[in-house]
Amino acid sequence: MKAVLLRLFRKISLGLSFLVFIGLFLLIVLWDSMVFTTPVGHTSIVWHRLFWSGDRISQGPLSEGLHIIFPWDVFYTYDLRLQYHKQTYQVVSKDGLHFNVDMTFRWRAVPENILILNQTIGPDYLEKLLVPEVGSVTREVVAHYTAEALYTNERAKVQQAIYDEVTDDSLANGICHRDCLEHQDVVVLTDILIKRVELPEHIVNAIERKLEQSQVAQEYRFRVEREKLESERKRIEAEGIRAFQETVTPAISESYLRWRGIEATLKLSQSPNSKVVVIGNSATGLPLILDTSDRLPVNLPTTNSDQAEDGNSSLDEHLRNDQTSLEEVDHLQPMPKQSLPLAD
Structure with missing residues (x-):
């Protein structure tokens, strides 16, 4: 009996081992x-x-x-975290210009409605829902604006118009804006950004020239305004000077002015430099004091008359010393004096 049980246990163990191995x-x-x-x-x-x-x-x-x-x-x-996607759309502006717009939009899935998203759209909801919806609204909104509006500071206005249109509750596309969440909304769209506008080169140059001229005109307007303010400042300053003169002039007398002149003359006379004092004939006049400390010596040029005098002196010296013959005297005759030309 014991042997039979042992054989049965071995068979069961072998079967269990085989099942465990298969598992x-x-x-x-x-x-x-x-x-x-x-x-x-x-x-x-x-x-x-x-x-x-x-x-x-x-x-x-x-x-x-x-x-x-x-x-x-x-x-x-x-993925329930914030996500973003870049997409390029070909659009037509209000003035009939065809160009490309690079868009970036950010979104996140709604966790409470993830079953609805999985049943109605699926994991590839980006390509099925967001990209076509944003592209369609972008083409519709850009058609109401000119290309210049997208290239200038009106771009933010266009971005907001696209965002408001995509997240409009009346569309019932399952896309909700960041401040509202309806029962059937599966995606919350955070924002839409226009990254780049690919306009033709000649259009870009024309817009840049127009903006440059607009800035120049604005600069001239500022200049005119500045000149007006400067003119007003000078007028007020002149009125102040006139009021000052009207107030001070009656109080200034001749004796006061003479006293101030005497004080100035005393201060000049106390200077350590050499001076030249010029006194007028008037009894009430003040002396004029000139500073001569910076005068430079003047070297006068030698004239022909000076040379002639030097020649006469040398001739007298030779005659006194008896060292010169008559022939030599003829050679030592002084040069005739010449008159200097008068300066014009």
Whole structure:
């Protein structure tokens, strides 16, 4: 009996070992289809292919972390963080000009309505919902503006018009603005930005020239305004000077002016420099004091008359010393005096 039980246990152990081996093999093969991880800032949805409760075939949203499902079920993951996308749209302006506009828009998915998003649109809702909707509204709004408006400071106005149109509640497109959340909205659109406007080169040059001339005209207006203010300042200054003269002139007498002149003359006379004092004939006049400390010596040029006098003196000296013959005297005759030309 004991031997029979031992043989039976060996058979059962062999069968269990085989089942465990098969289970481990299937777990290794189907690991990627059964074990999933929901990253930080994400949520997940499980679509049950065979088993579900009531009318709910999808389960979610699931929290972050590790999740194990059946290999025949489908696991979806959605990013709930703020996302952005760049897209280029070809538009037509109000004046019939064709050009490209580079747009950037930011959005985030609504966690409470993630099941609706998964059932109605799917994980690729960016290409199915946001890109076409923003492009359609952008073309519609730009058609009401000129190309110059997008190239100048009116760009912010165009951006706001596009954002308001995309997030309009009457469209019922599932896109909500950042301050409102309806029951069926699946995406919250944060903002829309116009990054670049690709206008033809000749249009860009024409707009830049127009803006340059506008700035020049504004500069001239500022100049005119400045000259007006300067004229007003001078007028007020002249009125102040006139009022001052009208107030002070009656109080200034001749004796006061003479006293001030005497004080100035005394201060000049106390200077250590050499001076020349010029006194007039008037009894009431004040002396004029000139400073001569900076006078420079003047070297007068030698004239022909001076040279002639030098020649006469040398001749007298030779005659007194009896060292000169008559022939030599003829050669030592002084040069005739010449009159200097008068300066004009």
